[in-house]
Amino acid sequence: MIITLTMPIQISNHPNLRVFEHPVIKDKLTRIRNAKTPPSAFRRLLNEIAGLMFFQMSRNFQTVEVPVETPIEKTTGFNLAHQLTLVPILRAGVGMTDGVMAMIPEARVGHIGLYRDEKTKQPVPYYCKLPKDIAKGPVLLIDPMLATGGSAAFAATVLTDEYKCKEIQMMCLVASPEGVEKMQAEHPNLLIYAASLDRCLNENGYILPGLGDAGDRIFGTI
Numbered sequence: 001m002i003i004t005l006t007m008p009i010q011i012s013n014h015p016n017l018r019v020f021e022h023p024v025i026k027d028k029l030t031r032i033r034n035a036k037t038p039p040s041a042f043r044r045l046l047n048e049i050a051g052l053m054f055f056q057m058s059r060n061f062q063t064v065e066v067p068v069e070t071p072i073e074k075t076t077g078f079n080l081a082h083q084l085t086l087v088p089i090l091r092a093g094v095g096m097t098d099g100v101m102a103m104i105p106e107a108r109v110g111h112i113g114l115y116r117d118e119k120t121k122q123p124v125p126y127y128c129k130l131p132k133d134i135a136k137g138p139v140l141l142i143d144p145m146l147a148t149g150g151s152a153a154f155a156a157t158v159l160t161d162e163y164k165c166k167e168i169q170m171m172c173l174v175a176s177p178e179g180v181e182k183m184q185a186e187h188p189n190l191l192i193y194a195a196s197l198d199r200c201l202n203e204n205g206y207i208l209p210g211l212g213d214a215g216d217r218i219f220g221t222i
């Protein structure tokens with residue numbers, strides 16, 4: 001049997017994007033896309049993918065050596081060097097947060113509340129609660145959908161301009177080329193990890209083939 005180590009791969013036209021080429025993630029994403037998948041399974045699968053993605057995304061996190069005393073003897077171990085802050089964009093970002101928290105329960109969670117105006121497609125902010133010293137450590141911006149990119153770009157601007165965050169990555173489930181390009185133009189240093197780069201947006205700003213409205217499918221508000 002040949003075992004291939006599958007890693008996130010870079011899409012050549014998009015230097016700011018890494019897409020996960022992983023069979024388990026692909027399988028779960030296909031179940032999520034299915035319009036017949038109910039909110040309970042949708043939430044479970046979304047959190048499972050988030051955990052799998054985070055495991056890979058965190059492989060370059062810095063560690064520090066620490067002394068540790070086992071039941072037998074003293075030795076040296078490693079702790080993560082910096083405290084991570086997760087920033088889900090309300091509502092749908094909440095649907096991936098538990099999956100990441102299962103991997104790193106010590107992470108802090110700040111929230112940015114935005115909804116997309118149906119006519120203009122522009123993000124409308126309604127809530128923001130972030131740790132004051134969030135810039136001291138890495139930040140993971142979380143939203144399953146990167147469509148026009150308006151919401152993610154707005155949230156990233158809050159983090160960089162108001163909170164002076166320097167180390168930001170984004171986790172999303174499905175990205176559109178339009179959203180990735182907007183992020184490249186406005187936040188070129190922010191690396192985006194996605195389970196899929198989909199084809200395009202439709203006339204209503206929904207991702208094709210996408211999965212519909214993520215917030216509605218997570219919370220059963222269809």
Ligand code: PRP
Pocket residue numbers: 089090091092093114115116117121123143144145146147148149150151152179205213214215216
């Ligand atoms: C969805 C999604 C993103 C945004 C993406 O949220 O969760 O935040 O749309 O679209 P964009 O890239 O074009 O900005 P929505 O506005 O539907 O709010 P909700 O999460 O409360 O449902």
Ligand code: URA
Pocket residue numbers: 092145147205206207208210211212213214215
């Ligand atoms: N928001 C969603 O939830 N889905 C899309 O396809 C686009 C924006």
